[in-house]
Amino acid sequence: MRVLAAMSGGVDSAVAAARLVDAGHDVVGVHLALSKNPEAYRSGARGCCSLEDSHDARRAADVLGIPFYVWDFAERFADDVVADFVSEYAAGRTPNPCLRCNEKIKFAAVLERGRALGFDAVATGHYARVSSAPGRVSLFRSREAAKDQSYVLGVLDRDQLQHSLFPLGDDTAKAQVRAEAAGRGLSLAKKPDSHDICFIPTGDTAGFLHSRLGRRPGDIVDASGEVLGTHAGTHQFTVGQRHGLHLSVPAQDGRPRYVLGVDPVRNTVTVGPRAALAVRVIDGMRPTWTETVVTGTWRGLVQVRAHGEALPATISCDGERVRIELDEPAFGIAPGQAAVHYDGDRVVGSATISAAAA
Known part of the structure; x- marks a missing residue:
């Protein structure tokens, strides 16, 4: 061969x-x-x-x-x-x-x-x-x-x-x-393993994105809309992020806050407690299949991070959209990441995460 x-x-x-x-x-x-x-x-x-x-x-x-x-x-x-x-x-x-x-x-x-x-x-x-x-x-x-x-x-x-x-x-x-x-x-x-994004030589993702997208100051808010701080661009943030928020208003309970959502249209970043990151339903778009197109509903495993664990779930697809209902809540699911479907150790396919909800 x-x-x-x-x-x-x-x-x-x-x-x-x-x-x-x-x-x-x-x-x-x-x-x-x-x-x-x-x-x-x-x-x-x-x-x-x-x-x-x-x-x-x-x-x-x-x-x-x-x-x-x-x-x-x-x-x-x-x-x-x-x-x-x-x-x-x-x-x-x-x-x-x-x-x-x-x-x-x-x-x-x-x-x-x-x-x-x-x-x-x-x-x-x-x-x-x-x-x-x-x-x-x-x-x-x-x-x-x-x-x-x-x-x-x-x-x-x-x-x-x-x-x-x-x-x-x-x-x-x-x-x-x-x-x-x-x-x-x-x-x-x-030779050490590679872990970084190869086209960002400094490892500074935020700085790389600033150089491409520019700075666009906006507000960091809580779920009620109260302004807690400011940012230089929503592209600095991802759902589940904890560090680099630089909030001017501390949480009343003294606990850390996390990014709950990124809205580039309103130019806001919403933050809140870790518990608010919990999701049970994940919607996916642009499905791909390793063998044949799978439609309908089935039981399987879903992995949402490269080094994350596989999560038991009920998965359904209408041909264009995928819906994943997790048995147990997962935290910090970011739109844009891939949800890869498994049947045991066999890869069935994947979808790009479009939304997630409790």
């Missing part, structure tokens, strides 16, 4: 590529250049788009003895990921850029180009599993729960999954991957 191995410059993607070589596949490594000026993206091995990351990926490919190329996806990344990130915050929602990158870049643009060049599949270092049977392909959680990344892959569809490989899905610990990398002579065996 001809496989295009997406090599970010991290240890996971390098070991994934190595395992494909061991399995006898015809492997070509590719690093995605996602910025016209890669030095502007995070250095220090904390992202996945820096200049040093591309060098690390090339060195790993040399060790593995496979061809290596750098593909320029900067313009598409800017349009599909960065611009989407900014517009979602401007609309009062909280997007997940890594999920959008998987959907629009790694498993759409890259797969499209790869198949046009004669490759059979794209492989990445994600911790997840794909199981294929005649006429069916399914996405499952990784066996290593602490590293499971099926949540950020929940937007993939059947066609994409049929041409995707995740060689790390059966691992039991990240330490094994690092040990394997060291044993193969890969210098990035001790």
